[in-house]
Amino acid sequence: MPGFSESFGQGEYDGTKSVNREQTPMHSHVKSKSRVAQFGEVLTPPEIVNAMLDLVKQETERVDSRFLEPACGTGNFLTEILKRKLKVVEERYNKSQLEYERYAVLAVSSIYGIDILEDNVHECRENLFGIVDAAYTRLYRDKAKEAFRETVRYILARNIVHADALTLETVGENPQPIIFSEWSLVNGSFIKRRDFAFHHLVSHASLRDTPLFSDLDEEAYIPEPVKEYSLVHFLAVAHGYEE
């Protein structure tokens, strides 16, 4: 996808499986010794997350700036990025509910994650949804729209992927290439969705023969989407695509 770089069925969490967590008391950044040994799972504490994100502060506060965490865990980085973006959205657009909704959707749609553990993927989506829902409900209370929440859930289900970031394929009986959707706001309230194969983007990045972007006159690599969709109103996204 231009900008860096899923589909339903791409490791959707069905709530039936979970990884056993050992009963031994642990620091909150470690869920179990076996998960550390098997998956290198040590979650990053907030002070380190913030110090690292401050290195790219401007980008974390740009509402449509795209972030991908290829081993996102439960979303310690992604949640903080989303909080920063939503703070900006609230400062700029809270006087108009529709504007707030549009830009909050744009903020959510710019955040991508991959994790190999299904429960982490589920937790990460829930953590991100909780941040948006809390801010939105605080601001608009009785006027809050279920359609907005459905859009946010739909996008998170696509953007936070249960997959292996090394093989670039989903996890499960029938692994499929990771597909990420690019979401762009057009004509005010419409979303343009284009799907890109992650391995195309990654293989280009490793070749580096042409830049992914160029403001100069040199040739730039423009990835081809694997699928393009018709425009859908941003509040109808959850029911707007045939999968």
Ligand SMILES: C[S@@+](CC[C@H](N)C(=O)[O-])C[C@H]1O[C@@H](n2cnc3c(N)ncnc32)[C@H](O)[C@@H]1O
């Ligand atoms: C060190 S933790 C970091 C989690 C998160 N980024 C954070 O900082 O809190 C590493 C994460 O990578 C995941 N992981 C390990 N191997 C992976 C792979 N091949 N593809 C995707 N995720 C993987 C683990 O499940 C774990 O959540």
